[in-house]
Amino acid sequence: MTKKLKMGMVGGGQGAFIGAVHRFAAALDGEIELVCGAFSSEPNKALASGKELGIPDNRNYPGFQEMFAAEQRLPENERMDFVAIVTPNHMHFPVACAALESGFHVICDKPATLNLGEAKELSAIVANTGLLFGLTHTYTGYPMVKEARQIVADGKLGNLRKVIVEYTQGWLTEAEDSNNKQAAWRTNPKTSGISGCMGDIGSHAANLAEYISSETIEQLCAELTTFVPGRLLDDDGMALMKMSGGIKGILHASQVACGEENNLTIRAYGDKGGLEWRQQEPNSLVLKWLNEPMQIMRTGGNNSALATANTRTPMGHPEGYLEAFANIYRNFVLAVQAHKLGKNSSPKAFDYPGIEDGVHGMAIIESLVNSHNSNEKWLTVNS
Template sequence: MRPVRYAMVGGGEGAFIGPVHRTAAAIAGNCQLVAGAFSRDPARAARSGEALGLPAERSYPSWSALLDGERDLPADERAEFIAIVTPNHLHAPVAIAALEAGFPVLTDKPLTDTIAAAESFANAADRTGGLVGVTHTYAAYPMVRQARELVAGNRLGAVRRVAVRYTQGWLARAEDAVGKQAEWRLDPARSGLAGAFGDIGTHAFNLVETITGDPITRLSAELRAAVPGRTLDDDGAAMFHLAGGGRGTLIASQVCAGDANGLAISIWCEEAGVHWAQENPNVLRVARRNGPEEIWTPGADRGYLDPPAMRVTRTPSGHPEGYLEAFANIYHDFALAVRGRPPEDRCYASLAEGMRSMRFIAAAHRSSADNARWVELENDA
């Protein structure tokens, strides 16, 4: 298959996530960057495009110019999908315009900044019939997919208890709120309703529903700005109920001093507990009630893994696979979908899954604002 051509909005010089996306797309092997609008600053956008080796005419000064310019090119030259790696407040306007211009959209999480914007996004997708993917990266790790086969596949019995946490320490002090990455995440005008619960809590939420295959139906949350002077939450926790009867807790915090990227999940079923941590992603620990503890690891030569895990495993056993490879799995599968060949066990999150994360954010904030009252989270998965 010829590489699928894509254009990127955002992710220019000084950005963190743009280079991650581009590196992952290169690892995927079936994607090719052909155009971009990398910054709202035209000069920075031009420098970014030049640094990436793009022709000047395909490095656009704005996202609207990109959509107009690409749409006017012959079908065999224009970008085939748009990757959106901007701050949250731009996800919806860029995506809606791209869908209406006929381009599929792969957007970073969370889906948007507000529920209203997310609903407008969803309406545009319904109206145009356009393809949408969301980059909930951690669900694309091989061992997470293996965990889903064990838990959602009901091979360990019903889920009884879940504990998930995503802890970081990079915003632990007031003086940490400097630089491009911190500034927009702490700004309600660009980040939206949520701080830490939107930035990393949505990953924890998505991981729970991905591995258990069971939607969260209600929650009780307490969110706060632990560092004085902040408007958005930088720390929070929630209790939740699963539709199948399981119970759980979720912690999302960016003020846990000393923690780097501490995403970890434990799921206890009737017959065993399943444990995975993002900072040691190649280890899935299964502790059975009546049996030895098992350590599952990825590898192209691991015959015991289920097909959804094997399909996205790229290297022989003993060679670590992590963040970039998981992003690559998302780009690989989305490119296949753009060409009309989506895998049944796709690695990218759907628009509906992105909407679920938005409803989680909104429900957590409703609960916290009302003294941690239990609130319902609509099951629209």
């Protein structure tokens, strides 16, 4: 094993959800050390959070600017290698730009930025700096999602015709409690962007459909709804899709699907077979055939190299959300190590979501909103 990589974190302080998830994911393989952080936009809260997390005082920063400046001054073998950005959406862009311009690789929660313009600008900065940008589209980290991608790529399902992807949750069924920090920023256009539900989770669904099919969403026909009175952004959305390769599909997301937990599911049908995967039982991949019994592939089974490389335990020892998340981190870490050696460290080479996924994801969100506001049936996605 090469030495542990050093990670800093921006955001993810007290009361946050996704910050803790990133820390679990980074810790799991014992290959990353959290060495510093600026854990909140409020300096006092930032420092208190870092203290709780056991960050030494001298690397527990009141803000991200201070952190980047201070870390830059440290000797190379001491300073952080990359920063994890886990703030609300509106801060992704400024923090990522500052990090890259300070010479640090970035791994960022999704969506990449607040809007498409920022995403394109960020893409240029990534290109210019030659540094790495990873985007934590968690769900593509699951072994059986990777197996699904490989099966499609190998042509086992024949030519894909239909993709149905859905991400339903119920936690915003009622008006958000002002004390619920998660709900508050996610339903606020200033911190979340032009879309609520579709930006937050519809974007995961779209990304999953594209990852598994290796095809691109080209046209959309969308209807977004705000079911809860007073809410400023959509809490539900549905769209018909046309994808490259002649695929038709459905994209559906809701945060008012009362009683649903985190119900991301995808089905894809080709002219030789079909597949089905459900995030809540992530270790099974159902394959359906024309004249043969359906089969259930399992994490840890006799799977493709792609899936196996992202599997930690034998069949029947369930892997979960944190392991999927950790796969994103691990693949990103491998890329950072390759970058240090001057080797190809691209998202394609190391199978992690990058800035291209970020730009395209923002384009889809904007297209969904534009389609909703249009009377034309089909709108072309431009990214």
